Amino acid sequence: MAASAVRMPETPARRGRPGYDLAGILRGAVAEFTEHGYDATSIALIAKRLGLSKAAIYHHVGSKEELLRLALDQALGALEGVLTEPGARDGAAADRLTHVLRGAVRVLVAELPSVTLLLRLRGNTEVERAALARRRRFDRAVTELMDAARDEGTLRDDIDPRVAERLLFGMINSIVEWYRPGGPEDVEALADDVLRLALEGLRR
Amino acid sequence: MAASAVRMPETPARRGRPGYDLAGILRGAVAEFTEHGYDATSIALIAKRLGLSKAAIYHHVGSKEELLRLALDQALGALEGVLTEPGARDGAAADRLTHVLRGAVRVLVAELPSVTLLLRLRGNTEVERAALARRRRFDRAVTELMDAARDEGTLRDDIDPRVAERLLFGMINSIVEWYRPGGPEDVEALADDVLRLALEGLRR
Incomplete structure (x- = not known):
């Protein structure tokens, strides 16, 4: 529920007060966390960034930690959602892998701020560690798809599987x-380029 | 001069005093810069990390900025060195590109701490901005090699060249x-994996 609420576009705050709804506050928090780090950010700094009082933020969330949890849930929920799509579950492993990689690029672009936050986590708090564990489960699902495609004979087996997976995610994650968004690269063209490079390589 | 001096292994400090030579101080500074950020690091914190007095550090360098400059010069000098090797200058563009990519992986592994520092720079100071400009010149040289290989007909031309270059460096840089070092991945095997994935792709 929270995850879908926070993805809503900015709308006038409830009760007719000027300012931000939860989605807007979350955007401000994510920007502040990413720029200065979670540890160095406070509700007071987020409030200052948004031109709000601390009370206006506490009207929506109980703590800085809750803002972090909501933001990371947004990124992780979207990534995990890719794994449950039919294209990720049915068919040859190579096709499912292709579907998941394209989906990961789409999520990265659609949820750029919260995915960037996720990728820069240091793991100093329980919320961060839980998010990193969820992220590892996603990576593991992709690794399993790669293993299945290798067993199927569609993926080459002369690259160390763990290295291949890390290089692949290194490439995709570097997009952040x-x-x-709104620049010259359309997200589907970007995903095409990622898949061509990853699966077919640069050499003609 | 400085660049070769700082690459020397740790040796007893001059004048028979216990402690660190410049290379050792530089290692401590790089670790401190990388962990806490350049802005948050002081000569006092570096001295504390190394168990030295501030005076012992000022015996070797004039400022925190000089330590940063030396560390970045170590990373950049090694990267630029790859471009001047015969394999990077003679032969078909695709072979020169292969040579440079392998060399970049080797430098990244050999100079892991200083390259990591370089990759995480925020560009807040003149020294950082100068290093980022040098880094962009290196990237540009690789882009030119990729363009030449494309013109030569050895590199595919259906991936946006700027996107291909960014994805390629995203993949290589993510290695940090x-x-x-000392783990299960041998650097030459790692470079082989990078080249296979980048040039030939994962698909069989």
Whole structure:
């Protein structure tokens, strides 16, 4: 429920007060966490960034930790959602892998701020560690797909599987460093490029 | 001069005093910069980490900025060195590209701490901005090699060249996140895996 609520576009706050709804507060919190780190961020700093009082934020959430949890849930929920899509569950392993990689690129672009936050977590708190564990479960599901495609004979077996997986995610995750929505790269063209490079390589 | 001096293994400090030579101080500074960020690091914190007095550090360098400059020069000098090797200058563009990518992986592993520092720079100071500009010149040289290989007909031309370059470096740079020297991955085997994935792709 929270996950779908926070994905809503910015709408006027409830009760007719000026300011931000939960989605807007969350966006401000994610930006602050990403710029200054979770540890260095306080509700007061998030309030200052948004031009709100601390009370206006506490009207929506109980703590800084809850904002972090909601933001990470947004990124992780979207990634996990890809794994439950029919294209990720039915068919040849290579096709399911392709579906999941394309889905991961889409999520990364659609949820760029919260995925960026997830990728930069340091794991200093319980909420961060729980998110990192969820993230590892997602990675493991992709690794299993890669293993299945290798067994199927569609993926090459002369690259160390763990190295292949890390390089693949290194490539995909690096997109957050330079991709800006609304820029010249359309997300589907970007996903095509990622899949071509990852599956077929640069050499003609 | 400085660049070769700082690459020397840890040796007893000059004048018979116990402690660190410049290379050892630099290692401590790089670790401190990487863990806490350049802005949050002081000569006092580096001294504390190494169990030295501030004076012992000032015996070797004039400022925190000089330590940063030396560390970044170590990473950048090694990367730039790859471009001047015969394998990077002579032959078909695809072979030169292969040579440079393998060399970049080797440098990344050999200079892991200083390359990690380079990759995490935020560009808040003049020294950082100068290093980022040098880094961009290196990236540009690789992009030119990729363009030449595309013109040559050895690299595919249905991936956006700028996207291909970013994905390729995203993949290579992500190695600093998980590679630990002395671990199970031999650097040449790692470079083989990177080249196979980048040039030939995962699909059989």
